[in-house]
Structures are given as structure tokens and as C-alpha cells.
Amino acid sequence: MYEIYADMHVHIGRSENGKPIKITAAKSLNFANIAKECYERKGINLVGIIDCASPYVIEDIDNFLKSGDAYEIEDGGIVYKDKVCIILGSEVETSEINDNGKKGSAHNLCYFPTLADIKAFSNELRLHLKNITLSTQRTDLSGYDLIDIVEKYNGILIPAHCFTPHKSYYGNCTDSLKKIFKEKYDRIPAIELGLSSDTYLADQISELEGKTFLTNSDAHSLPKIAREYNKMELGGISFKEFVKAVKNEEGRKIVANYGLDPKLGKYHRTFCEKCNKRIPGPAPVLKCDTCVSHNITMGVFDRIEIIKDKKESISPKNRPEYIYQIPLTFIPGIGGKTIDKLLEHFGTEMTILHKLSSDDIEAVIGSKIAKNIIDAREGKMHIIEGGGGVYGKVE
Ligand SMILES: [Zn+2]
Numbered sequence: 436m437y438e439i440y441a442d443m444h445v446h447i448g449r450s451e452n453g454k455p456i457k458i459t460a461a462k463s464l465n466f467a468n469i470a471k472e473c474y475e476r477k478g479i480n481l482v483g484i485i486d487c488a489s490p491y492v493i494e495d496i497d498n499f500l501k502s503g504d505a506y507e508i509e510d511g512g513i514v515y516k517d518k519v520c521i522i523l524g525s526e527v528e529t530s531e532i533n534d535n536g537k538k539g540s541a542h543n544l545c546y547f548p549t550l551a552d553i554k555a556f557s558n559e560l561r562l563h564l565k566n567i568t569l570s571t572q573r574t575d576l577s578g579y580d581l582i583d584i585v586e587k588y589n590g591i592l593i594p595a596h597c598f599t600p601h602k603s604y605y606g607n608c609t610d611s612l613k614k615i616f617k618e619k620y621d622r623i624p625a626i627e628l629g630l631s632s633d634t635y636l637a638d639q640i641s642e643l644e645g646k647t648f649l650t651n652s653d654a655h656s657l658p659k660i661a662r663e664y665n666k667m668e669l670g671g672i673s674f675k676e677f678v679k680a681v682k683n684e685e686g687r688k689i690v691a692n693y694g695l696d697p698k699l700g701k702y703h704r705t706f707c708e709k710c711n712k713r714i715p716g717p718a719p720v721l722k723c724d725t726c727v728s729h730n731i732t733m734g735v736f737d738r739i740e741i742i743k744d745k746k747e748s749i750s751p752k753n754r755p756e757y758i759y760q761i762p763l764t765f766i767p768g769i770g771g772k773t774i775d776k777l778l779e780h781f782g783t784e785m786t787i788l789h790k791l792s793s794d795d796i797e798a799v800i801g802s803k804i805a806k807n808i809i810d811a812r813e814g815k816m817h818i819i820e821g822g823g824g825v826y827g828k829v830e
């Protein structure tokens with residue numbers, strides 16, 4: 436058994452030959468570049484790419500396998516240069532009827548063991564949406580139906596960023612996942628926390644006690660890969676081992692969640708879209724303190740305050756520790772050039788954020804920025820909370 440780092444939510448911007456997949460994501464974010472970035476710069480061993488049901492991406496994967504650097508393994512997944520295992524996934528938007536009888540939508544992470552499985556899933560999924568080539572298109576399915584289709588092709592379903600205001604189960608569909616999945620609820624092994632929440636916030640909801648928490652980047656560009664990630668204990672890198680870990684089977688498990696301080700997330704607090712500002716006040720904030728507009732975007736922190744059913748946050752015994760990290764891009768004084776310089780010297784961002792001494796960092800980039808990195812590591816920076824799609828800020 437050994438420890439590995441996993442980021443299970445990375446998008447694709449364009450296919451290799453420039454076809455749009457996720458329009459808002461970077462052009463350089465393609466299948467081969469993600470594998471390389473994980474291998475060379477991020478130190479990620481298990482990566483979930485969640486736009487693999489697009490036929491353009493499937494074409495790229497076929498070509499990637501022919502390149503000779505990567506191969507499919509029997510336990511599921513594609514291994515690149517023996518070090519990085521890519522798990523083929525698809526983020527699917529479902530249509531739900533929310534607790535008030537209105538329409539809601541939620542994102543779901545669906546992971547599959549083989550290219551053949553995701554090809555078959557893609558062929559069935561296309562019957563439920565308008566454009567199968569694009570990322571995370573809205574389907575006419577509910578999560579309750581989707582899980583059967585996913586399992587038919589040997590996959591697993593994990594609710595994505597499950598508290599975010601626009602596209603998530605708790606954010607705009609329900610106050611209880613059990614209401615959506617009913618008797619199928621136990622077939623969901625895990626949930627993704629999302630950037631604006633953490634373990635301690637989520638552990639105020641009792642129905643989540645039996646679920647594993649995942650912290651993933653939801654990266655829309657190469658540098659953002661691993662801004663959140665999981666440390667896992669596995670017997671190897673494969674789809675099968677990943678599934679065992681999220682199900683806590685045979686000693687496989689998540690040993691730590693590394694995530695942003697949720698205050699840095701872009702939906703942490705309630706935001707007034709009319710005044711274009713984060714609304715101050717104790718949670719839950721439900722209306723603007725300045726105008727009478729009802730056009731607010733609910734914060735994750737505020738939403739959890741409403742739906743929580745525990746008096747305090749008590750985590751189950753086997754819950755791994757949540758370790759706050761402030762990615763280099765958030766740290767004051769650090770731009771692209773400094774990051775390149777650091778990576779050149781120290782290999783990966785993980786080493787820089789968590790392992791190096793102040794002296795080591797100082798030798799390369801000077802004492803002022805080195806101090807910022809160490810202060811961020813030790814939680815000594817002041818954070819201005821994010822909301823309404825605007826990231827929080829470190830001061
Ligand atoms: Zn999503």
C-alpha cells in the first residue's frame with residue numbers, strides 16, 4: 436500500500452485539433468497536456484478527466500493510446516509513463532424538481548473503468564441532451580435515473596461541488612440528497628465538497644456521515660490542476676483502486692483532503708447581483724442590506740447554515756483531516772514567472788506549498804515572498820471572503 440495524490444475533476448478546453456469542449460476553459464487544456472502537467476509539474480498520480488464522453492475527446496484518447504506513452508490497464512484507467520493514471524469521466528448536468536416544486540439542476544461526476552465503457556455511456560447519454568460534443572450539457576435525466584445508466588456501464592456516480600448555488604444538489608435542488616436518490620442513496624459512495632466548502636462545514640449534515648468527501652480542483656486551465664486534491668492510500672493506481680478508496684474497502688482510503696480555505700472559494704458568501712457586492716452579516720444572509728433586489732446568489736456557507744441538521748460539526752471517526760492550502764496563484768507577490776522559477780528549482784507545487792523550509796524558498800525568490808508562502812501555509816494570512824463568482828482574496 437502506498438500514498439498517492441489524486442485530483443478527480445479536470446475539464447478539457449479544446450480537443451487536440453481545436454474543437455471546443457468546454458468553451459470557458461483554456462485552449463491548452465487537452466487530454467495529452469493534462470497527462471503531461473500531472474506528470475511533470477503537479478505530482479498528481481491519479482487524475483479524473485471529466486469531459487471524456489465527448490466524441491472529440493474519445494478520438495483524442497484513441498490517438499493518445501497509439502502514441503505508445505500510455506496504455507489501458509486491466510483494473511481500469513489509462514496509465515501514462517507508468518506514473519499517472521487517468522480515470523475517464525463525464526460531468527453530467529441533471530434536471531431535478533426542487534423541494535418547492537421548481538426546476539433545479541445539479542452536476543454529477545461519473546467515472547468509468549475503460550474507454551469501451553465510456554464510449555457506450557456516451558452513446559446512451561447523447562439521447563438525453565442536445566450536443567454531446569460539449570462539456571456538461573444539460574440532460575433531461577434526474578440523478579435518480581442517471582445512476583442506473585452509469586452503473587450499467589460499470590461506472591460510479593459522485594455528486595459534484597454539491598453546495599454551489601447554480602448547479603448542485605444542495606445548492607438549488609434539495610436540502611437532502613436522500614430525497615433525490617431515495618432507495619439508491621447508498622449507491623453513492625462520495626460527494627465532492629467544492630471550493631467554497633470544507634469537511635467541517637459539510638459535517639453539519641447528518642446524511643453525509645457515511646459518505647467519503649473528495650476535494651478536487653474543477654480546473655479550467657493547466658495551472659489550476661491540483662488547487663484542491665486528495666491524498667489516498669492505494670494498492671496501485673487504477674479505477675478499481677480508486678473505487679475501493681472512496682468506498683473505504685480493504686484498507687484503501689482517503690488519508691487527507693487538501694483544499695482551499697473555503698473563504699477563498701467564489702461562492703462562499705451570499706452576493707447581491709444588483710449592487711455587485713458581497714452582502715455582509717452573519718449566516719444565513721438571504722437578502723441585500725442595501726437594495727431591495729431579490730437577485731442574490733446564495734453563498735455556500737449561508738446555504739449550509741439553512742440545511743444543516745446537526746448542532747455542531749462532528750466528523751465521523753474515519754473522516755480524514757482537511758488541510759488548508761493556499762495555491763501559489765493566490766499568494767500576494769507571486770506571478771507566473773515566480774511560479775516557473777520555483778517549479779524549476781523544486782519540482783512540484785505540492786513540495787513548495789507543504790514541504791520546503793523558509794530558507795529553501797528564500798534562496799530562490801527572496802525573503803519577502805518566501806514569508807508570504809510560509810504565512811499562507813501556517814494560516815497566518817487574512818482572507819477576504821469570496822461570493823457571487825468572485826474568488827476570495829489573500830491580504
Ligand atoms: Zn460542474
Ligand SMILES: [Zn+2]
Nearest residue numbers: 707710723726
Ligand atoms: Zn443589493
